[in-house]
Amino acid sequence: MPTRLVHLLGRTVRRQRESRELSQRELASLAGVSQATVARIERGDRAAGLPLLERLLAAMDVQLTVAVEPLDAHLDATLAELAARPLADRIDELGLHRLLDNLGDLPYVIAGGTAALLQGAPLPVDAVEVAIRWRDSARFTRWLEAAYGQRWNARWGEFGGVHLEPEEQGEHRWQTRHGEIRASMCDELPDAVEVRHGERSYPVVPLVALEVANPRVAGLLRVHRERAAAGGGADPAAAAG
Incomplete structure (x- = not known):
């Protein structure tokens, strides 16, 4: 089977x-x-x-890489730990404001796990994830150069040693002096909703759209919802809506 x-x-x-x-x-x-x-x-x-x-x-000029992730029992414990932490602390730890402020007027929408986090889902997030248009690729590349960016090299398992530009082969993942950024390159920015925390607002991909487009986020949200249902917690999708 x-x-x-x-x-x-x-x-x-x-x-x-x-x-x-x-x-x-x-x-x-x-x-x-x-x-x-x-x-x-x-x-x-x-x-x-x-x-x-x-x-x-x-034959398609790519290669297989291998990664591991925790089994559900370990993941459940991780989600429980993250749910107990204040969102403001996690935003500070991620360096979200520092990176977004330094993006300047480059158009973007917050995507992936970062978008889910800002909508109340306590998912593990280790880099700022954004959607950026292909037509802004040259501007993004110039920003990466100014931010001393290095691109993730899957062959070496570290940052550096590969072309910086998003058009070149490789993961859209860079380490910069402002923190790590991962970009979903797209023809047009996805529809966004505005989420406010404190005095700031963020354009984010809605949870419903994230679940359709991002299998990893969908799986984590499923586990989170099962935990919330068992413990009487709130569903982030309901809170975001």
């Missing part, structure tokens, strides 16, 4: 293929396999061995 990991790898291959506007037949030709093989892997019907998976990804 196909596992969660098999389906996850299949979706990864499909997303990489579609982002390059390749058909399954074209990818199969580049990797030297059949179109049926690509189709089965993308559907999650077949567990691709590592050599085959690496060949498919290499």
Whole structure:
């Protein structure tokens, strides 16, 4: 029976293929396999061995990286700990204001886990996440240069040694003197809602949209809601609405 990991790898291959506007037949030709093989892997019907998976990804000029995350029991404890902390403390710890203030007039919308955090979901967030338009890429690159930015290098497992520009291959993740920033590059900024905390307001992607577009945030919100339901806590989506 196909596992969660098999389906996850299949979706990864499909997303990489579609982002390059390749058909399954074209990818199969580049990797030297059949179109049926690509189709089965993308559907999650077949567990691709590592050599085959690496060949498919290499045909699209990307490579597989491996990461781990806590099991649900550890994640549940982490969410409980974060829920007990004041939001203002977490915002300060993240360096959100420092980074946003230094972005100046660069158009952005707060996205990902950062947006969920600002809407009351106590999710683990270790970098400021924003959505930025592709047409503002040159301005963003100039800002990164001025902020002594270094881009995440998946091959080395550290920042630096790769091209800074978002157009170049690599994760949209940079370390700057103002803190770490992760960018979702898009043609148009997503629709945003305004969230206020203290004297500041933030343009954020609504929780409903985050759950559709970001599987990681959706999974964390699911765990948080299950905890809230069991303990009688508030649902962040209801609070944000």
